[in-house]
Amino acid sequence: xxxxxxxxxxxxxxxxxxRGPVLLVVLAVVxxxxxxxxxxxxxSDGGDDTANESSGPSATASGWDSGSPSPSxxxxxxxxxxxxxxxxxVAGSGPPQGYQRTADPEGFTLDVPVGWQRVKRDTGVFYExxxxxxxxxxxxxxxxxVTPYEALKQAETSLKKNPGYxxxxxKRLGPADDADAELQYGYRSEKYGPRRVVDRAFTxxxxxxxxxxxxxxxxxxxxxxxxxxxxxxAFCPTAYCPAG
Numbered sequence: 395x396x397x398x399x400x401x402x403x404x405x406x407x408x409x410x411x412x413r414g415p416v417l418l419v420v421l422a423v424v425x426x427x428x429x430x431x432x433x434x435x436x437x438s439d440g441g442d443d444t445a446n447e448s449s450g451p452s453a454t455a456s457g458w459d460s461g462s463p464s465p466s467x468x469x470x471x472x473x474x475x476x477x478x479x480x481x482x483x484v485a486g487s488g489p490p491q492g493y494q495r496t497a498d499p500e501g502f503t504l505d506v507p508v509g510w511q512r513v514k515r516d517t518g519v520f521y522e523x524x525x526x527x528x529x530x531x532x533x534x535x536x537x538x539x540v541t542p543y544e545a546l547k548q549a550e551t552s553l554k555k556n557p558g559y560x561x562x563x564x565k566r567l568g569p570a571d572d573a574d575a576e577l578q579y580g581y582r583s584e585k586y587g588p589r590r591v592v593d594r595a596f597t598x599x600x601x602x603x604x605x606x607x608x609x610x611x612x613x614x615x616x617x618x619x620x621x622x623x624x625x626x627x628a629f630c631p632t633a634y635c636p637a638g
């Protein structure tokens with residue numbers, strides 16, 4: 395979500411073009427493969443810090459604890475939101491300079507920085523810089539009852555336990571209740587120092603809900619937003635990626 399993973403996330407499963415609706419970060423069903431199990435791990439700080447950046451609401455036997463947030467909970471984000479997530483890859487278009495298009499074995503395609511290494515964990519698929527201080531995490535969760543906004547809202551319950559946690563923005567990226575949502579936050583990692591994170595929750599064209607999270611040093615902000623924008627610009631479940 396490697397980096398100090400955030401609090402454990404409720405049951406997650408790897409994205410699959412044949413999966414039914416799945417909810418990221420805040421849903422409670424067990425995932426099918428390995429993209430994540432437990433609470434929504436929004437992020438991972440690898441090493442001794444692996445639990446710091448993931449997040450997720452606590453799950454109960456019957457599913458996630460819920461609680462509908464009201465519009466007043468929205469806080470303006472700092473920095474521009476990333477480009478449209480799923481279904482946005484353009485046939486024939488290539489990755490921007492410094493990035494490479496990657497067809498991940500878990501069933502999705504996206505653009506990641508050149509030289510970043512793939513790491514598979516229970517909390518999802520990670521692409522990390524050589525020292526793991528910068529990362530991109532992708533995961534999916536099960537259960538369609540919670541909207542992307544509610545999932546991120548609930549995820550904060552765990553994130554707030556991180557030292558120096560601060561929310562910079564939490565908002566829906568559209569008028570509908572089930573619109574994409576984005577959370578921007580910061581905290582202090584014991585291993586890496588001040589961190590800034592941007593996490594997008596959205597529903598893919600396959601009906602699966604995904605989370606794409608990018609983290610890095612606070613003093614690099616808003617590079618995290620740019621990396622997420624590039625990743626989302628090419629993101630698509632494998633069976634739905636355009637030809638060419």
